[in-house]
Amino acid sequence: MNRDELLQATKKQLTPARWEHTLRVADTAVRLAKRVKIDPDRAEIAAILHDYCKFWPDNELISWIKTCHLPPDLLSYNKELWHAPVGAEVARKEWDIEDEDILNAIRYHTTGRPRMSELEKIIFLADYIEPGRRFPGVDRVRELAESDLDQAVLQALNNTIIFLIERGQKVYPLTLLARNDMLDQVKRNEMRLREESI
Numbered sequence: 543m544n545r546d547e548l549l550q551a552t553k554k555q556l557t558p559a560r561w562e563h564t565l566r567v568a569d570t571a572v573r574l575a576k577r578v579k580i581d582p583d584r585a586e587i588a589a590i591l592h593d594y595c596k597f598w599p600d601n602e603l604i605s606w607i608k609t610c611h612l613p614p615d616l617l618s619y620n621k622e623l624w625h626a627p628v629g630a631e632v633a634r635k636e637w638d639i640e641d642e643d644i645l646n647a648i649r650y651h652t653t654g655r656p657r658m659s660e661l662e663k664i665i666f667l668a669d670y671i672e673p674g675r676r677f678p679g680v681d682r683v684r685e686l687a688e689s690d691l692d693q694a695v696l697q698a699l700n701n702t703i704i705f706l707i708e709r710g711q712k713v714y715p716l717t718l719l720a721r722n723d724m725l726d727q728v729k730r731n732e733m734r735l736r737e738e739s740i
């Protein structure tokens with residue numbers, strides 16, 4: 543797969559503002575990946591493709607969800623959730639991406655999930671903290687992302703859940719499971735650090 547071809551094709555799928563967002567997500571993901579010693583090229587591919595289906599019509603997204611046997615419960619939650627799991631299927635079928643970690647990073651970039659890989663955390667966070675994002679609490683997540691991806695993901699998940707509850711919106715259950723799992727993970731990290739310092 544050719545990087546320039548991927549960039550040009552993705553640009554055509556997006557509005558100019560969303561394309562700029564995608565480029566900032568890619569820069570942020572590459573930077574985070576280098577810091578935690580994850581392959582930056584794989585982070586860049588996942589970042590470029592993460593919003594590929596963001597502007598696809600509802601009927602097309604629904605058709606992919608059904609044909610690819612994606613979780614049917616998606617259809618009873620916010621439509622904004624659909625582009626991510628469909629994006630992973632499109633990346634596999636139209637871009638021949640076979641790397642399951644890249645596909646999962648695209649698939650779970652909006653909801654998160656329990657036991658996220660390092661690459662999944664990077665794409666989830668890069669989407670949340672890229673420099674164009676301005677919402678309450680984003681600076682704290684930016685700070686945490688510089689030192690601890692797990693704490694940053696936990697904070698971002700907490701913020702998202704609170705945001706949705708405050709607006710009277712449903713929370714996709716996987717996001718709640720992701721948050722509980724990350725809380726356990728952060729506690730385990732803290733315990734390990736304490737044991738190592740004794």
Ligand SMILES: Nc1ncnc2c1ncn2[C@@H]1O[C@H](COP(=O)(O)OP(=O)(O)O)[C@@H](O)[C@H]1O
Pocket residue numbers: 619620622623652653702706711712713714717
């Ligand atoms: N975990 C979730 N559960 C339910 N709805 C969600 C969840 N995450 C995001 N959403 C909904 O999708 C919308 C867009 O999500 P977001 O990731 O902020 O997209 P964007 O990249 O367009 O900013 C949110 O405003 C919210 O209404």
